[in-house]
Amino acid sequence: MYALVDCNSFYANCEKLFRPDLRGKAVVVLSNNDGCVVARSPEAKQLGIKMGVPYFQVKEFCEKNDVTVFSSNYTLYADMSHRVMSTLEKLCPTVEVYSIDEAFLYLADYPTAMTDLNAYGTKLKAIVEQYTGIPVCVGMGSTKTMAKLANYAAKKHPATKGVCVLDNLRWIRRIMQITDVGEVWGVGRRYKVRLNQMGIHTVYQLAICEPAKIRQHFGVVLERTCLELNGQSCLGIEAVEAKKQIISSRSFSTRISCPDELSQAVCSHAAKAASKLRKQDSVCHYLSVFAKNSSFSQTESYTSISGQCQFITPTADTRVMVAAARQILTQIFKKDVRYAKAGVMLFDICQHHEVQPDLFADDSSDNQTNQQSTSKSAEVIAVMDQLNKRYGQNSNQQSAVFIASEGIKDKQSWQMSRDMLSPCYTTNINQLPKVD
DNA sequence: TCTGGGGTCCTAGGACCC
DNA sequence: TCTGGGGTCCTAGGACCC
Numbered sequence: 434m435y436a437l438v439d440c441n442s443f444y445a446n447c448e449k450l451f452r453p454d455l456r457g458k459a460v461v462v463l464s465n466n467d468g469c470v471v472a473r474s475p476e477a478k479q480l481g482i483k484m485g486v487p488y489f490q491v492k493e494f495c496e497k498n499d500v501t502v503f504s505s506n507y508t509l510y511a512d513m514s515h516r517v518m519s520t521l522e523k524l525c526p527t528v529e530v531y532s533i534d535e536a537f538l539y540l541a542d543y544p545t546a547m548t549d550l551n552a553y554g555t556k557l558k559a560i561v562e563q564y565t566g567i568p569v570c571v572g573m574g575s576t577k578t579m580a581k582l583a584n585y586a587a588k589k590h591p592a593t594k595g596v597c598v599l600d601n602l603r604w605i606r607r608i609m610q611i612t613d614v615g616e617v618w619g620v621g622r623r624y625k626v627r628l629n630q631m632g633i634h635t636v637y638q639l640a641i642c643e644p645a646k647i648r649q650h651f652g653v654v655l656e657r658t659c660l661e662l663n664g665q666s667c668l669g670i671e672a673v674e675a676k677k678q679i680i681s682s683r684s685f686s687t688r689i690s691c692p693d694e695l696s697q698a699v700c701s702h703a704a705k706a707a708s709k710l711r712k713q714d715s716v717c718h719y720l721s722v723f724a725k726n727s728s729f730s731q732t733e734s735y736t737s738i739s740g741q742c743q744f745i746t747p748t749a750d751t752r753v754m755v756a757a758a759r760q761i762l763t764q765i766f767k768k769d770v771r772y773a774k775a776g777v778m779l780f781d782i783c784q785h786h787e788v789q790p791d792l793f794a795d796d797s798s799d800n801q802t803n804q805q806s807t808s809k810s811a812e813v814i815a816v817m818d819q820l821n822k823r824y825g826q827n828s829n830q831q832s833a834v835f836i837a838s839e840g841i842k843d844k845q846s847w848q849m850s851r852d853m854l855s856p857c858y859t860t861n862i863n864q865l866p867k868v869d
Numbered sequence: 870t871c872t873g874g875g876g877t878c879c880t881a882g883g884a885c886c887c
Numbered sequence: 888t889c890t891g892g893g894g895t896c897c898t899a900g901g902a903c904c905c
Binding site: 532534619623655 | 905
């Protein structure tokens with residue numbers, strides 16, 4: 434038996450938590466750069482504001498209807514997420530944190546939960562809400578896909594009071610019959626269209642399909658979904674593993690054509706990617722740089738540039754990676770393009786201790802010197818990481834110690850806009866909420 | 870004027886191996 | 888004229904997730 438605990442309108446509720454004056458009012462949270470709506474309180478959904486809609490299209494509507502709008506404050510959301518997850522870990526021995534706002538719990542080995550699933554679900558919900566202030570819904574089923582479905586039902590149908598246990602066949606069938614096939618975990622927009630064309634509209638219709646037929650038309654992934662809907666578990670609890678690919682990228686608030694400005698942006702992304710890499714104790718073999726103009730423009734043709742390089746000795750050294758990124762950019766740069774976004778990707782990532790030294794590396798200087806310089810470089814980076822950990826970032830997201838070619842962020846007019854950013858209530862001593 | 874930023878897995882086809 | 892059988896690795900593209 435699996436449970437899925439999913440926070441309700443997570444970002445919106447993180448914001449509301451510290452703003453009691455917004456209780457009962459419509460709140461939306463925007464994506465980076467204040468681009469799109471990515472979270473809505475129930476009141477905002479009620480008003481008909483759609484998920485993912487570009488903010489400029491609803492800005493006026495929000496002003497007229499007293500909707501409070503926030504820029505994304507990931508520092509706040511990450512901290513609140515951590516509180517929710519650690520609460521769950523106290524309540525169940527096996528927890529898989531699936532995303533910033535949801536987690537799977539594996540209940541089969543946990544007799545306390547199994548004796549009365551409904552009571553356990555209700556308890557989970559109440560305790561998370563009491564400890565963190567974040568409302569959640571709980572869904573339970575014999576497989577992960579069923580737990581997802583149950584969670585959807587718990588959110589959708591008020592009669593469940595936020596807890597839905599799919600443990601008897603009549604109830605399972607009923608929920609499946611009234612739920613659109615597009616709500617199934619693993620059925621996206623494209624598959625929904627194709628399933629509809631085959632006459633499959635409800636979850637129930639998918640569940641009673643011949644799995645082999647589904648495999649033939651859609652592949653093994655959807656076949657598993659189909660099996661999972663029949664109670665045959667194909668997906669288990671997964672351990673957190675190191676990323677196989679790391680990306681750092683961002684849209685600019687204004688367009689950039691100047692090579693120096695673009696270079697600063699790319700260098701910052703290289704530094705950030707390198708830092709992510711080190712956090713998981715990895716090194717990478719390949720680094721690629723990309724930049725592009727807006728794909729929405731009517732007047733400019735879509736232009737994207739990219740290039741990559743290989744590190745003979747895989748690395749996670751910020752200085753090496755920033756230098757490489759700069760070098761690549763000078764080779765691929767095209768002028769007269771109004772760049773809207775740039776970034777850096779890292780591939781072929783392996784653990785630090787798995788590295789194979791290069792047989793043909795230049796070791797004309799004696800080996801010992803070489804090893805010393807390698808460990809020196811590791812020391813420099815370690816000191817940099819320690820300083821940055823201790824002193825954090827300033828309000829412009831600039832680290833305490835950084836590579837000069839990243840530029841000074843205060844002076845970069847293209848940095849992302851976050852015009853409606855809330856304070857970091859829980860992570861910055863100067864921004865704690867005040868009670869008058 | 871203004872449209873996010875991450876990730877994963879699977880498949881088919883081609884190149885190549887013995 | 889006839890042209891095996893079994894396998895790996897890589898890449899691009901397509902789908903999905905939050």
